Amino acid sequence: MGFAAIIGQEQEIQIMQNAIREGRIAHAYLFVGGPGSGKKTLARAFASALNCLASPGATPPDGCGVCGSCRKIAGGLHPDVRMVSPEGNALKIEQMRLLQREISYKPYEGEYKVFIIDHAETMTPEAANSLLKVLEDPPEHSVIILLAPSPHAILPTLVSRCLPVRLRLLPTESVARALVERGVDPALANDVAPAALGSLGRGIVLSEGAFAGLQEEAVELIRGMSGHSAAEMIARAASLEKRREEIGLFLEILLSFYRDLLLLGSGKPGSGREERGERLLANQSRLDWLGREAAGYSRESLLFALGAIARTRELLPRNVNVRLALEVLLLQLKNCRRGGSLFSIYAHEEKWHV
Ligand SMILES: [Zn+2]
Known part of the structure; x- marks a missing residue:
């Protein structure tokens, strides 16, 4: 799924697209938003836009969704795009050491190595300090994307090295419309949308559950x-x-x-x-x-x-x-x-x- 399929985050997407077009891609981003706000989807779309084989230089920059690279990213199989998730209930120092080692190699088949760190708020202090070392001297062609519900749960020195991207809550009508587009019965979509509290992900879970x-x-x-x-x-x-x-x-x-x-x-x-x-x-x-x-x-x-x-x-x-x-x-x-x-x-x- 590329940027084009994401609803309600137009301004944030435009900032990323401008960065790609102008070759000013930051080494680290912090995506902030509640559960179901679409942080992971947006991070994968960004990784696709950075590594798409079919549309380099496309305007606006976006992943095509069908080339080998985009398909591998969507399936979690791209060797240069990694998702790092908490082991047990915390992101541990061993995981950050592994990241530090892997990020130092050149990309295998894409343009950029992208590390998406989910639930960054669960980093242990040791893990956060280890990541800080990477961010103090980030390798070329690498992008680290931290995902968290709030910047306050993260070491301020880490936050200060990331470009913040705050995901917006969607209006209730947009959630209802997007649910119907995904095949949800219109009456159920209208009932579910207010309880989705501005999150399409939550709306999908509610309408299925x-x-x-x-x-x-x-x-x-x-x-x-x-x-x-x-x-x-x-x-x-x-x-x-x-x-x-x-x-x-x-x-x-x-x-x-x-x-x-x-x-x-x-x-x-x-x-x-x-x-x-x-x-x-x-x-x-x-x-x-x-x-x-x-x-x-x-x-x-x-x-x-x-x-x-x-x-x-x-x-x-x-x-x-x-x-x-x-x-x-x-x-x-x-x-x-x-x-x-x-x-x-x-x-x-x-x-x-x-
Ligand atoms: Zn592609």
């Missing part, structure tokens, strides 16, 4: 809120707890629904679409149902529900009793429905830590 099922589960939960007994809510918490890897996404989906209820409930009855905030809804395709549902909540109880979900989401990674946290949350949400009696989620918090 459990999103649709979890969304149905959330709708069913909210729809039956006034009818579910406390025992049912506790059983639901138990079922969710068994699916640990899905809990975070489920809470995000719940958050998006309660946010929509708040938006719909805050307009005056009979006011126009714009005043009702319909344009801002995350779940546009369920507008009618959400509108009816909003009548069952007061503004205060919705604010409380949003706070309770957000708080639970923050607590989960902190070694709390997950089952108890989910039980309390679901009972809280049940109580938020009109007629329920509120009790403080915080009074229970000290019992969550195990």
Whole structure:
């Protein structure tokens, strides 16, 4: 995949293309962006543009995607383009020593040796210092690309030797459009896009994974809120707890629904679409149902529900009793429905830590 297939990073790509055209390629780059922001894809596209056999001197510079070099880079088989990933949970000094040795040789078949260092934030201090030595005296025809979620997680002396490239978050509409172009059902693409938080990679994972099922589960939960007994809510918490890897996404989906209820409930009855905030809804395709549902909540109880979900989401990674946290949350949400009696989620918090 070349630059041409990447969406939303036009300015950053242009900087790299200008550098190639003018022969001013930096020896080290730092690509910064969250998970799924496309750092690896962009790094491979850059490596292709540097080493493409079919289109040297093409305007604008880009990999063709079909020559032997581009195909090897896409498949991770090019001898001059290496991906260095953490071994276990850290990038170790041995890996940087190997890089230091390999980078000193001339490229075997391409124009440039390109080393892509994934999760650069996991470098041990020894590894970072070893890499620093390489960057102090970088060999000709070599490019090192560090990938990290933030520059703050990396040794400042390393950062200062890299050209920073910050990947942008995509607008929700661009994520939805790109998903449809990749064959995702348009209704699912529109539902998934707001939860993708500006990342196409995350959008793809969500549209392939459990999103649709979890969304149905959330709708069913909210729809039956006034009818579910406390025992049912506790059983639901138990079922969710068994699916640990899905809990975070489920809470995000719940958050998006309660946010929509708040938006719909805050307009005056009979006011126009714009005043009702319909344009801002995350779940546009369920507008009618959400509108009816909003009548069952007061503004205060919705604010409380949003706070309770957000708080639970923050607590989960902190070694709390997950089952108890989910039980309390679901009972809280049940109580938020009109007629329920509120009790403080915080009074229970000290019992969550195990
Ligand atoms: Zn090519």
